[in-house]
Amino acid sequence: MSDRAVRVLVDAASTDPIADAARELVAGLCLRPWGQVAASLYETGRLVAVAPWLTGHHQRIAFLLRSQRPDGAWGPPEGYALVPTLSATDALLAALADGRGGTDLLTSVSRGLGALAGTLLAGDARTLPDTPALDLIVPALVDTINDRLAGLERAIADRLPRPPLPLPPGLNRDRLRAVRSAVAAGAALPPKLAHFYEILDAVPADAGPTLTAVGASPAATAAWLSAAGPSAGPAAHAFLRALIRDGGGPVPCPAPITVFERAWVLSGLRRAGVTINPPTSVLESLTAATAGQGIATGDGLPTDADTTAVSLDALARLGRPADPASLWAYETADGFCTWPGEDGFSVTTNAHVLDAFGQHVARHPDADPRYRRAVERLSLVLTGRQRADGAWQDRWHASPYYATVCCVQALAEFGRGAAAAEAVDRAAGWVLNSQRADGSWGRWSGTAEETAYALQVLLTVPTTVPRVDDAVARGHAYLHESVDREHPPLWYGKELYCPTVIVRAAVLAACRLTTDRASGVDRSVVDCGYQLTKTTT
Structure with a gap:
């Protein structure tokens, strides 16, 4: 009905x-x-990039392609578009690198890179919205995108704009480096940082088979499973499959x-x-x-x-x-x-x-x-x-x-x-x-x-x-x-x-x-x- x-x-x-x-x-x-939350561009993009083995991968790529704005960005107006555009662009670059190239992907990635270099990364960091961990997410994804661009096969790379993406003026990598270094040194992960596990390069040693969701985030959970192996977290894997089934491929957050x-x-x-x-x-x-x-x-x-x-x-x-x-x-x-x-x-x-x-x-x-x-x-x-x-x-x-x-x-x-x-x-x-x-x-x-x-x-x-x-x-x-x-x-x-x-x-x-x-x-x-x-x- x-x-x-x-x-x-x-x-x-x-x-x-x-x-x-x-x-x-x-x-x-x-x-x-x-809970019932609308599909997330950022989280769906992260699943495409870090967990292509999860069911619904092609549906998630299709969701990103049809969600792109006419100006090449993704998401809401103003600086709120930066994080989803970084995530979607990186995700489609990952799909290209995996040999899933095509005119749609190339065109979408090119437009996303244009939006990032043209306006979204050009403004002063102080004008960006105060969304949680923006100072971690933005440098992490800028670096990942630049690494993917540098590693593309020449036949694909020549069809994309390739200048290294800059960080917004006033934003640096200091906090991201500090957090990653602390995690690598064995420091306990603060509960609120678990929400951003997908960008921390953390070793999956602090969870077990009863874990349902890392940080109430599909992306963090998928990153943990990709590192630990799906068999290491059956409950978490079941949680993601349920979210994917409910959303038809895309996932929500939180x-x-x-x-x-x-x-x-x-x-x-x-x-x-x-x-x-x-x-x-x-x-x-x-x-x-x-x-x-x-x-x-x-x-x-x-x-x-x-x-x-x-x-x-x-x-x-x-x-x-x-x-x-x-x-x-x-x-x-x-x-x-x-x-x-x-x-x-x-x-x-x-x-x-x-x-x-x-x-x-x-x-x-x-x-x-x-x-x-x-x-x-x-x-x-x-x-x-x-x-x-x-x-x-x-x-x-x-x-x-x-x-x-x-x-x-x-x-x-x-x-x-x-x-x-x-x-x-x-x-x-x-x-x-x-x-x-x-x-x-x-x-x-x-x-x-x-x-x-x-x-x-x-x-x-x-x-x-x-x-x-x-x-x-x-x-x-x-x-x-x-x-x-x-x-x-x-x-x-x-x-x-x-x-x-x-x-x-x-x-x-x-x-x-x-x-x-x-x-x-x-x-x-x-x-x-x-x-x-x-x-x-």
């Missing part, structure tokens, strides 16, 4: 299609416990994202008032957030304050509140870090910590005063990080609409002081002033995801201003009309990626808030553009 057919049946059979769609979404959390997906989906839906009844197993998978230093996004990744805080918020909203003491492990002089030693500051992590502490204080007026002080402190931290135009920007998402909705919701529900209320009003003003002519919102173009966040901001602010009602109505219409549009990648990983179920839950949440505000909306169209993914056969 098609997605659209399922949606039509749901609309026809129920008086609350949003709740029905939410139940379907939540059911999928169990059926696909590794994966698995079990806890991250469940926490964001459940917290977002309940916050918007959507009725859900998650299976006990799903709820129990979040309870590790209450112990030690909390919980990780998924197997293979370190624990972090962001996933821990959202898990605690979800549990509280579903009637299982727990003491958020595990979050104290992440307190710093500036607020709360995502993980100890984080290079940078995340406003969304701090907004989510405010949610978790705020929930606890609201339920326990006699709680340790330390929690109340943290709520007051985080109110100041977030308002102090607001941009002059009223928005927030974060290091885990390319769109300011995501950061803004996280901060607005936390401050509106749990913020303390007049500054918090003023910050929320300023954010709503920014959202109103940035709506597009077609009713959407978005950084580069209008998207359903960003429109959902913008609507949630406006619907969080208690107001009867006619201008807000008009903006909400236009945004609602855009969501309904965008049912067949794909969600572009906006979340920070090695490249931008799209956690599809989390995004769909955000759209559903916006639909619930919109229809609750405008009770006269026709109930037959309140899906608001949510494209239901059937997770059962």
Whole structure:
């Protein structure tokens, strides 16, 4: 049954299609416990380059060929294209070197090299986005591409541009060399670096037959298997085969994202008032957030304050509140870090910590005063990080609409002081002033995801201003009309990626808030553009 057919049946059979769609979404959390993430250009390129023996190799090459942009690059706009373009270009060069040459590959590689040399590597490194380990990935792939070009057979090499690719001004190989040297000397690999195993030249001595995924990354897992041999990691091999089968060849990243997906989906839906009844197993998978230093996004990744805080918020909203003491492990002089030693500051992590502490204080007026002080402190931290135009920007998402909705919701529900209320009003003003002519919102173009966040901001602010009602109505219409549009990648990983179920839950949440505000909306169209993914056969 098609997605659209399922949606039509749901609309026809129920008086609350949003709740029905939410139940379907939540059911999928169990059926696909590794999470649902759109195909990754970077990770798929790495599998082509480091693991051509894996099933689906030709499908992955075809995916890269059809995903290339008209300008020769791959991926999102601006500097976000650098990492996926390096990976795809290197992957197709590897296929050429393996004797799988052809006009399509040669043309694609030539165009990729042109994009890299022409614009993507020419800008100053300080203008590049702060995606994780960019200072490791870029020099590693530039060197690999240059080595492949130097080693090509003359008959092929003469048909490609061959100047050595430079590093962007301001970027060097120092950290990559240091990390590789430390690993070669036997230093233990920090958990967060395992996510980038495919570029570390590490000896596969720190895992065994029960390993499922290295660093929650198909590329890292494939690199480990290529070095250790598929028979050395049967569970990891099975994990990759499952991802490949689900994606038809291309693979997602990150994966698995079990806890991250469940926490964001459940917290977002309940916050918007959507009725859900998650299976006990799903709820129990979040309870590790209450112990030690909390919980990780998924197997293979370190624990972090962001996933821990959202898990605690979800549990509280579903009637299982727990003491958020595990979050104290992440307190710093500036607020709360995502993980100890984080290079940078995340406003969304701090907004989510405010949610978790705020929930606890609201339920326990006699709680340790330390929690109340943290709520007051985080109110100041977030308002102090607001941009002059009223928005927030974060290091885990390319769109300011995501950061803004996280901060607005936390401050509106749990913020303390007049500054918090003023910050929320300023954010709503920014959202109103940035709506597009077609009713959407978005950084580069209008998207359903960003429109959902913008609507949630406006619907969080208690107001009867006619201008807000008009903006909400236009945004609602855009969501309904965008049912067949794909969600572009906006979340920070090695490249931008799209956690599809989390995004769909955000759209559903916006639909619930919109229809609750405008009770006269026709109930037959309140899906608001949510494209239901059937997770059962």
